[in-house]
Amino acid sequence: MTRKKSLWAAAVSLVLAAAGLAATGAVADTGASAAVGTAATTAGCGKAPGLASGTQTIQSGGKNRTFILRVPGNYDNTRPYRLIFAFHWWGGTANEVASGGTSGTPWAYYGQQELSDNSAVLVAPQGIDNAWPNNGGEDVAFVDAMTSRIEAALCVDTTQRFATGFSYGGGMSYALACGRATVFRAVAVFSGAQLSGCDGGTQPVAYLGIHGIGDSVLAISQGRALRDRFVRNNGCTSQNPREPAAGSQTHVTTEYSGCRAGYPVVWAAFDGGHLPGAVDGCACESGVRTWTKGEVWKFFSQFQGTTPNPTTTTTHQGQRCQVEYRTNAWNSGLTAEVVITNTGTQPYTGWELVFTLPGGQTITSGWNASYSPTSGQVTARNASYNADIAPNASVGIGFQASHTGDTAKPTSFSLNGAVCATA
Numbered sequence: 001m002t003r004k005k006s007l008w009a010a011a012v013s014l015v016l017a018a019a020g021l022a023a024t025g026a027v028a029d030t031g032a033s034a035a036v037g038t039a040a041t042t043a044g045c046g047k048a049p050g051l052a053s054g055t056q057t058i059q060s061g062g063k064n065r066t067f068i069l070r071v072p073g074n075y076d077n078t079r080p081y082r083l084i085f086a087f088h089w090w091g092g093t094a095n096e097v098a099s100g101g102t103s104g105t106p107w108a109y110y111g112q113q114e115l116s117d118n119s120a121v122l123v124a125p126q127g128i129d130n131a132w133p134n135n136g137g138e139d140v141a142f143v144d145a146m147t148s149r150i151e152a153a154l155c156v157d158t159t160q161r162f163a164t165g166f167s168y169g170g171g172m173s174y175a176l177a178c179g180r181a182t183v184f185r186a187v188a189v190f191s192g193a194q195l196s197g198c199d200g201g202t203q204p205v206a207y208l209g210i211h212g213i214g215d216s217v218l219a220i221s222q223g224r225a226l227r228d229r230f231v232r233n234n235g236c237t238s239q240n241p242r243e244p245a246a247g248s249q250t251h252v253t254t255e256y257s258g259c260r261a262g263y264p265v266v267w268a269a270f271d272g273g274h275l276p277g278a279v280d281g282c283a284c285e286s287g288v289r290t291w292t293k294g295e296v297w298k299f300f301s302q303f304q305g306t307t308p309n310p311t312t313t314t315t316h317q318g319q320r321c322q323v324e325y326r327t328n329a330w331n332s333g334l335t336a337e338v339v340i341t342n343t344g345t346q347p348y349t350g351w352e353l354v355f356t357l358p359g360g361q362t363i364t365s366g367w368n369a370s371y372s373p374t375s376g377q378v379t380a381r382n383a384s385y386n387a388d389i390a391p392n393a394s395v396g397i398g399f400q401a402s403h404t405g406d407t408a409k410p411t412s413f414s415l416n417g418a419v420c421a422t423a
Helices: 005-024 094-099 112-116 135-153 168-179 220-233 292-301
Strands: 054-060 063-070 081-087 120-125 156-166 186-190 206-212 251-255 265-270 321-329 333-342 352-356 362-367 369-372 377-382 394-402 413-415
Touching: 054 135, 063 094, 063 135, 081 094, 081 112, 081 135, 081 168, 094 120, 112 120, 112 292, 120 135, 135 156, 135 168, 135 362, 156 168, 168 186, 168 220, 186 292, 206 220, 206 292, 220 265, 265 292, 321 413, 362 369
Parallel strands: 081 120, 081 156, 156 186, 186 206, 206 265
Antiparallel strands: 054 063, 063 120, 251 265, 321 333, 333 394, 352 377, 352 413, 362 394, 369 377
């Protein structure tokens, strides 16, 4: 694998400085991707694929950005596929990730191409100047744009979005865990640090960290700090997981206990340096022989399209609601911002908002709720973090939709079976 180690080591201080810039830049939630737990499949389901394997170019933030896409060889437009983003390292390229570099196909997309066995749509994005500084949130916005483009063209299971990456690519995956926890089901960070910022970082997401105890580029203490954020967010029991001894040429994997159902945290430390393809029993690296790719696939494939912690939604006497619905439409699309207010005397603990979209409107992405189905009578269900609405409190949700000319609003809304007033 060609990773330009000398460039990384010489530039690591610049990377860390860039991380400070990214951390202070606001990462805008564009709403380009639906929330974790969205039961509905994407607009690309049931129609001929609108994208093919190969290099794709899109506009994001006023710039031409590229990514390499791999569509399963036996693609079936009625089957919702996993969507896995694999980010390159500092000085690396999307092509090195997609091809597997000198290790070839067994290491393509960090080994996930071979292990997923045509069960996933794979994406290798290209960073600006071969890096992921995420200045002003532009790289997170790029991920939003890619997700929208891919899901409009291909059939994706929107509860099965994942991100992984090495070094700077690990930092980018961590930025998505922080800022898009309701979009991505899980992330796997190889030898990462907070390099691409962490806008948000308060919500749970399934988290796998892999790091070498002898990493001299991004010290293992930096990887532990990333891990510990999600130990807290996921409600896991704090511990100091065992790590291998120097010179042992082994790895130790620990799954944290006490985590919220559906939000595991796993830590895999190995006796080695700054590399993604560690091999037990030798001070070497091989994308063919490494154990790391199997840990990532095991972690990702445990999730089978289910929403963590489903919430019971029961209407009680004293519950009342009001809905404010605002749209911004253009020639073929619109965004809708929805504010749900509890105007009653009893709290909501879990909620479902039901409304009917006018003909020709189809939801393509959303935020702060899951939406099922994407057209006709739609049910928006709370995310894990906004299930409770106290009296006089409000929750904001929203979505982006396509339309065929009719941009009208729904005529009525019901929350947990009770009709809401409209503002």
